[in-house]
Amino acid sequence: MLPLVAIARLTWKSAFRSKMFWVLAGALLAAVALLPAVVKGDGTARGFVQVVLTYTLSLSAALLGFSTLWLSCGVMARDIEECQIQMVAVKPVGKWQIWAGKWIGLLMLNACLLAVAGVSILSVLEWRSRELTPQQQKILAEEVLVSRASFKPLMPPLDDIARRQFESIPEMAKLKGQEAKDAYMSIAEAVYQNAQLIAPNASKGWQFDLGAKATQLRDQPLYIRTRFYSASTNSGSLYRCQWQFANSESDVRNDTPSMRLAADSFHEFAIPSSLIDSKGRLIVIYQNLEPVTLLFSLIDSVEVLYRDGNFGFNLARGLAILLAWLSLLSAIALAAASITSFPVASFFTLSLLIVAWSGSSMAEAVANETVIAGSAMEFTTVRPIVDAILLPLFKGLLTVLRLLDVASPIESLSGGRSISWLLVGSAWLQIVLLAGGLSGLFGIWLLSRRELASSQGSS
Secondary structure (H helix, E strand, O other), X not given: OHHHHHHHHHHHHHHHHOOHHHHHHHHHHHHHXXXXXHOOOOOOHHHHHHHHHHHHHHHHHHHHHHXXXXXXXXXXXXXXXXXXXXXXXXXXXXXXHXXXXXXXHHHHHXXXXXXXXXXXXXXXXXXXXXXXXXXXXXXXHHHXXXXXXXXXXXXXXXXXXXXXXXXHOHHHHHOOHHHHHHHHHHHHHHHXXXXXXXXXXXXXXXXXXXXXXXXXXXXXXXXXXXXXEEOOOOOOOEXXXXXXXXXXXXXXXXXXXXXXXXXXXXXXXXXXXXXXXXXXXXXXXXXXXXXXXXXXXXXXXXXXXXXXXXXXXXXXXXXXXXXXXXXXXXXXXXXXXXXXXXXXXXXXXXXXXXXXXXXXXXXXXXXXXXXXXXXXOOOOOOHXXXXXXXXXXXXXXXXXXXXXXXXXXXXXXXXXXXXXHHHHHHHHHHHHHHHXXXXXXHHHHHHHHOOHHHHHHXX
């Protein structure tokens, strides 16, 4: 344990000696303080928080990401090239302790810098919120600068409905094998599609089960968060509707006033928690008052939001997920620098970072089954060769990226959504222990195989 602590301390001293820590801290403070003053919001509480959190956290993550790659490559590759690590290797210290000590030192350095960014963001939010109107400040305190979790509606038994429809058609009993499977899939697809549609002047209901939390939410405001889509656009791009709320213990329904909502946008409005029955259940009904058909997705069309914590702790959990990503970048950079020179390691890790950021482009290429965009009549000679090489590579990279895919902390924080400890633990398990651990084992193996004396001779 003592060698690990000593090497981690040396890594800290190296960062301070090269002025890297102070440069990064100054850059983070400047980004958090100056960027919100340049980028203006729409004057609302949500727009204000989205500008401050989205831009400052994104820029802070980018700065720390690039600096982590640069510093991780430097503390390993340059120590080897400048013959400093040889002075440590001759002592009773294993090479795995050297590698792990440097990784721990970089992890602590990033944790300190993220803490600086977090405190700065909270200070800027407090300072800039004074410019909002009193009404928007109230919305900021009650709806935006909070940690809110959500309840999803109970899923209807669509598979059972599709199976009953399939079995109720006499002709289907005559089908065998693939024909029967195709017929069932066609019926199931129609059932799932119809479950998402609301015809003109029709209504659709969702049932929520709040469970044991219902008793804790009796005196708290609840919020409906909704989004829908429309195949056709009316003259004002707004769709008139009415929301109704009921429960299984009463015949009385609570109706909201008629409202107009835009399609393909999230909307939120408050509802009283007294609408929940003694079993913790709530029925939400949407009345379509337009002569067009609307689509409500089965995934995120309607949610019930409730406050479950403080924004400061939620921000800390979000920063903990960012720290997990930075620790993985550090492990990859240290592994690359364990066997290559500083320029090669920096170029390699930067290339991996760019590949990770290009996940959406790779997914689009895989979905289109071609890497080269354009008409199928173009590049007929080159296209098959390029696709044969790159498409399998893209599929493999996407598989790895999906294994590490966790919810975006920046998106959750800017939307006031709760980041649970379960999500933080899952992120550290997938990103740090799994991916970072494999990178660490590979880096330690590379360092143990490297002849430090030959590096000394070449330098």
